[in-house]
Amino acid sequence: MNESHIQRISDLTPxxxxxxxxxxxxxxLRAELAREMGAYSWFTVGVMATSAAEALRSLRQLETACGWEPMRLEGECKAEDGVFLKANQSSGMVRIRAEQGLGEGILISGHQQEQGAAGPTWGPFPLDLFTT
Incomplete structure (x- = not known):
């Protein structure tokens, strides 16, 4: 898909x-995402990046943009050849693991307080989407 044709979040899905x-x-896209996120209680975030520092920076920008409390990083990952960051707003925990061969971007999934009430996953969004 040509990047100039991206007009809605759904254009990112494939x-x-x-x-x-x-x-x-x-x-x-940020305005549409804000509307979509309004229907959910909490979120999980996946960040595919080249380094742990880059992934964590993107998460922190998202937290700031959304007014979330910063989540706690568990463990340490110094990989520089590809990482996957998984953040769970409900538990407040962030984990980063080495993972090569992924794309690059931010994935956000909405959840409701009731168990099993997961919503859609949006993205991949650019790592700098939430730069202020």
Whole structure:
């Protein structure tokens, strides 16, 4: 899919890696995401990045943009050839593991307080989508 055709969050779903977005696309997608997230109580976040530092930076930007309390990093990962960060807002925990061959981007899943009430997964969004 041509990056210029990305107009809605659903346009990202078939992608393996997040595309580069224009300022206008970023604004439109962030507004749509905020509306979608409004229907859920808490979130899990997956970040595919080249390094643990890059993945954690993207998560911290998301937390700030959403007004979330920072989640706690459990353990340490110094991989520089690809990582996957998994953050669970309900538990407040973040784990990062080495994982090569993934794309790059942020995945966000909505959840309800009731067990088993998982919503959709949105993304992959660019790692800098929540840069302020």
């Amino acid at each position: 992608l393996r890696s997040a595309p580069s977005l224009s300022t206008e696309q970023t604004s439109v």
